Amino acid sequence: MNWLSYLALLGAIVFEVVGTTSLKASEGFSKTAPTVVSLAAYGIAFYFLSLTLRHIPVAIAYAIWSGLGIVLIAAVGWIRFGQKLDAWGLTGIGLILAGVLVVNLLSKSVEHG
Template identity: 70%
Template sequence: MSAYLYLLIAIVAEVVGTSALKASEGFTRLGPTAVVVVGYGLAFWLLSLTLRTIPVGIAYATWSGLGIVLIAAVGWVAFGQKLDVWAMLGMVLIIAGVLIMNLLSTSAAH
């Protein structure tokens, strides 16, 4: 399987885990707490697999950048959190940074 596919699945697992973290209410609810543990466990395992071929700086920038944008979207849709124009602009800049690092930077060369 492609390292970037592992990374994408790792990001989704981390976003699921983070979403469940809110629902766990301080680890007092068993179901959401189990989702947190499984989500983060899967996310970190898959991230470790990506580091076999993707440089750590590129992998982590992609992981954290896309994770921030996705969890903000989940917060907006699932939890009713507000995103103002500055938050949205910041997310556009994050996505631009991730794209620049992955598509244009020679740091991503293996």
């Protein structure tokens, strides 16, 4: 597996988190700067995701994208917007993260090397 594919996936995740954070800050696209940042970040995120899909199966890439994206967005929501999760919310996010780890560490669907 090409390590650059995982680097592109990391870039896609980071830009998706920036896009989602800016989407929240845009207040329903009523603020111009966060709206522009959100749209640009999503465009860049999808570009990097398209590069990722050249070498990583779509199901695996999407599992990593969504799992790590959820964890990072929850952290940003907590730090930047003061949004808190209860024990069940944290448990659910933990299970999602555990699923991503199982897929990547144990599944034969992912080439390791």
